[in-house]
Amino acid sequence: MELKRKKEYIDKIKSLAREKNAVIFAHYYTRPEIQEIADFIGDSLALAQQATRVQANILIMCGVHFMGETMKILCPDKKVLIPDMNAGCSLADSCKAEDLKQFIESQTQAADGEKPLVVSYVNTSADVKALTDIVVTSSNAKKIIDQLPKDAKIIFGPDHNLGSYINSVTGRQMILWNGACHVHSRFSLEALLKLKNENPGVEVLAHPECKAPILAQSDVIGSTQALLQHTIKSSAKRFIIATESGILFEMQRACPDKEFIPVPPEVTEGVGCSCNECEYMRLNTLEKVYECLLNESPEMQVNESTARKAVSSIQRMLQMS
Ligand code: 13P
Numbered sequence: 001m002e003l004k005r006k007k008e009y010i011d012k013i014k015s016l017a018r019e020k021n022a023v024i025f026a027h028y029y030t031r032p033e034i035q036e037i038a039d040f041i042g043d044s045l046a047l048a049q050q051a052t053r054v055q056a057n058i059l060i061m062c063g064v065h066f067m068g069e070t071m072k073i074l075c076p077d078k079k080v081l082i083p084d085m086n087a088g089c090s091l092a093d094s095c096k097a098e099d100l101k102q103f104i105e106s107q108t109q110a111a112d113g114e115k116p117l118v119v120s121y122v123n124t125s126a127d128v129k130a131l132t133d134i135v136v137t138s139s140n141a142k143k144i145i146d147q148l149p150k151d152a153k154i155i156f157g158p159d160h161n162l163g164s165y166i167n168s169v170t171g172r173q174m175i176l177w178n179g180a181c182h183v184h185s186r187f188s189l190e191a192l193l194k195l196k197n198e199n200p201g202v203e204v205l206a207h208p209e210c211k212a213p214i215l216a217q218s219d220v221i222g223s224t225q226a227l228l229q230h231t232i233k234s235s236a237k238r239f240i241i242a243t244e245s246g247i248l249f250e251m252q253r254a255c256p257d258k259e260f261i262p263v264p265p266e267v268t269e270g271v272g273c274s275c276n277e278c279e280y281m282r283l284n285t286l287e288k289v290y291e292c293l294l295n296e297s298p299e300m301q302v303n304e305s306t307a308r309k310a311v312s313s314i315q316r317m318l319q320m321s
């Protein structure tokens with residue numbers, strides 16, 4: 001978008017947001033211009049926490065569908081808008097509620113009728129959260145799992161990479177769902193090793209949704225917020241980053257004198273894009289934010305009985321974080 005039009009949109013969005021008492025939230029993976037107009041930028045935990053604290057009539061969630069749903073479940077009296085309802089999540093899609101229900105039943109039978117605790121990553125639909133005992137994010141998964149009884153039988157889903165990582169750092173043997181994020185599971189180990197070779201001593205920062213061989217080569221593993229905080233606090237000047245590339249905008253903004261080197265994905269002929277962007281996050285554009293604020297649509301709605309069941313698993317997370 002040319003600079004003049006971009007500025008016009010930013011001005012229009014800001015004045016409309018003031019007029020309508022709307023607050024704009026953005027995830028770190030959104031386009032730079034979306035992060036620029038946001039009142040609040042955060043990882044999925046911080047976005048959920050902040051949503052419960054703001055005084056506003058309208059909340060606009062620039063992220064993906066499950067983030068808007070989580071916000072609506074936590075703030076049922078507020079109008080929650082999301083700029084594009086097609087902004088889904090491959091990880092959330094890898095766990096359908098009907099399939100999880102069957103899986104829980106089969107694991108309950110295998111445990112002589114004792115129902116395992118169901119812990120779900122926040123990247124899930126409201127229907128999945130309604131079947132869940134405790135929701136976690138990558139920021140608090142270890143902390144929450146550590147608080148559960150040592151002998152608890154736990155089903156963890158949907159991200160297999162995050163679940164394996166949490167098993168390894170907690171010494172648990174959680175039963176893992178076999179889901180994955182298409183962005184984080186395609187980082188190239190070969191490219192990472194080459195980058196490390198070319199940049200000796202440079203710290204590698206990775207999101208726990210990456211596969212185990214990538215995590216094994218990383219110095220810091222954490223949520224988007226944790227990785228950002230590390231780059232701010234660290235005395236190092238250069239970092240290799242294995243997560244969605246949108247975070248580089250905020251890292252560069254917070255640390256203008258530091259250098260961030262993104263790990264490229266494996267190139268698979270004819271499949272997806274050859275970049276490390278989440279195409280769902282990129283569906284949030286300035287035009288769509290403006291239109292959705294102007295028309296107060298699309299509005300996020302969550303079925304009341306689903307929301308009632310889902311809210312306890314999210315609130316449990318907030319209490320245990
Ligand atoms: P964070 O919880 O680190 O924000 O991650 C959310 C996400 O969608 C990662 O792909």
Ligand code: SF4
Binds near residue numbers: 092183
């Ligand atoms: Fe979902 Fe992956 Fe996009 Fe995160 S990066 S929103 S997990 S598809």
